[in-house]
Amino acid sequence: MNSLVFFCAQKVISDHASTRKALDYIPREIYPVLFKAAFLDIRTLVLRDVVQRWPFSILNFSTILKRCKHCDRDVIREKPNKQCLQAVIMGVKDYLMNELRQNRTPTNRKHRMLRVVDLTGLQDDGDRQDADTIGQWSRTVALAKACIDISRTSKRDEYSSSKRRKGKGGAPLDGACDSQMCVEIHANLFITSNSYATVRDALQIGKTSPLCLKCRDLRAEELSAKKTVSILELLDPAVLKKIELRYNNLGLCGLSAVFPYFPMFGNLISLKLPYSNIDVRHMTPEMEESFQSMVSAFSQMPNVKELNFASSRLSGRIRELLSVLQKPLESLELAYCYLLPTDATYLANSHHAPFLRKLDLSGNNLSDVLLGPFCQILQHSSTSLVYLDIMECRVMDRQLASFLPALKQCSQLQYFSCFCNPISSQGLKALLHTAVQLPVLKIVVHPIPVDCYEEGLPWPPSTYDLIDYSIDQEKLSRVDSELNEIRLKAVRTDIVTTVELYNDFSLDMLQLY
Structure with a gap:
């Protein structure tokens, strides 16, 4: 059931011209309801105007689009509409450009509000193609391009403005953006070799652009160690919580260049390295050194709760790898890891077992010697x-x-x-x-x-x-x-x-x- 307030909001947004005139007179408390109603009804022009005049410091999709007292539809669990998300991005760009232009003219300076747009709760479209929705990869590219575009536009405007101010005490350009003039976009980023350059450029300009891209969850596929490191170096340690590197085929030696960067992220709670071609069964001295580098990195990650080593051949090394973790794991994926009885026995009696909420042992042979330890794990x-x-x-x-x-x-x-x-x-x-x-x-x-x-x-x-x-x-x-x-x-x-x-x-x- 929807509340009377939500029905009224739907009525208000049904006419874009009327809504635009009324926005300045609508109480700020109604803006989240208008946003959800416009998102549900795909009123993109209204959505863009609502974002442009957003009266709060944070615009959080998860908070606004979840089931609430006004609307019981849990929109945040649905795949986001492509047109609506594009309208939000355009609204943020409109908001910033208005603020930038007004703040260059002291007599027009206003108290600004919007500081963070949080898109981290949006659902991915997985492998399903849907023309009306937008998946994580496409969202990543769209957000990166928006950051680059607004950086270029703001620099052109600043250059033109500085030329007009010559001889009138105008401040010269210093290449940096006033932190009070920045809006942060918090998002989960999905980067591949095709999108790497665009996302890297967007992250690089974060300190000088009015629109700054911040990554909470990083998913990178088929990137070289060098490219992966270049992305990690640009991420904000205070924001990043999840790293997922898959299908990179780097092996232990290739990943050894990446391992030292993991401890940089003190808030990291999830690390996934599936399909990374890790194999500890026939180790060379160089591979052993790389494995110890991984163990050392794990010992310096105080908040990790989730690990995924799917399709890594970790036979006999589970104790060494997991015993150094400071906190018990809540999610552990060891699918197709060629586990030995010693691995399963350690896991059953480890400090992790009583706290595990997700366990994936797919592809390991439970028909023989692993069966007893597996029963212990369940207990x-x-x-x-x-x-x-x-x-x-x-x-x-x-x-x-x-x-x-x-x-x-x-x-x-x-x-x-x-x-x-x-x-x-x-x-x-x-x-x-x-x-x-x-x-x-x-x-x-x-x-x-x-x-x-x-x-x-x-x-x-x-x-x-x-x-x-x-x-x-x-x-x-x-x-x-x-x-x-x-x-x-x-x-x-x-x-x-x-x-x-x-x-x-x-x-x-x-x-x-």
Whole structure:
């Protein structure tokens, strides 16, 4: 339900000309409602005017677009409309140019308000193409170009103004921007080789431009070590909270140039290095030195709560890497890391286990010697674990039966995935009988039961067999009905069971930031 105030706001913004005339007379408390109404109804001209006259020091998307007493729609959880975001950027540019021009004329100097525009809460569009929304990469480029454009425009205007002031006591240009005249854009930046130069230029001019780009979460893909370092050197340590470097294929030796920069960011709470070609199984002296450099960097990061080493071959080195962390981890992703029993045993008994909220062990072999330590991990993290993924871990009915008692203790679990494991329909039903007893469980991603494939499925089946082999749809439909019956009898129709990889699960409850 929307409040009367919100309905009135929608009525006001329905006519742009009238809204523009009325903005100076509307109480400042109504501006956030007008902003949300304009964003929802895609009133881009109104949105641009509202931003241009924003009466507060901070314009925070997460605060304004979330569910509130005036509008129960949680717009911040939706992918942002491209036109609306462009209108906001234009509104900020209009605001700054007006302020710059007025403040060059002392008689027109006004008390300014806007200092920070916070876009960090916006959703990404992932891999889905949508002409009406704008993803993180496109947002990054648009914001970088806006910073560059306004820097160039302000310098041209300042140059013209200084020429007019010659002989009248006009101050010469010094190349720097008065800090009181700057607006900071806080955003999550996604940088690739294609956008690197534009984003680097925008970050470089931050100290001299009226519009300064600040990065809270950095995601960089396929960048060289040199380019990664050049970006890290330009980021504000007080603002940055997350670093994600992926698909760079640098290995330990290549990343050794990057490791020393991590401790610079005292507020860093999340570090992700998936698909970085880290392999500790056959170490050269140079690689060992690089690994120790990483360990040293980790020991100097006091606030890290989240680590992702997906597809890094860290066999036998987990203790050495994680024991130096000063605070317990809340999120740990070790997918396809070739873990050994010593790694799993350390993790089960480490200071991290009781605090883990997200754990991804996908691709590690839980069918043999890792099974016992895995059960211990579940037991020791049973009061904290929210998200658990053991996709493609070679789990069969016997292993499933071994850890179901430990899984049953995970009272906070909301998401569980055992996708692409060779489990039978009987094993799957046993899993669901346990799942319905978990009070807050929402999602179960399970494999297609092995007895629902056509005859001739190789045993034990490989991942490719489980994905590509022909399925007996009649048998699968019968199992689906049986699973649904279990949910109905337990009055747990709120649990979603699916054989599809589930990418829409929100991890906001982790509250890592």
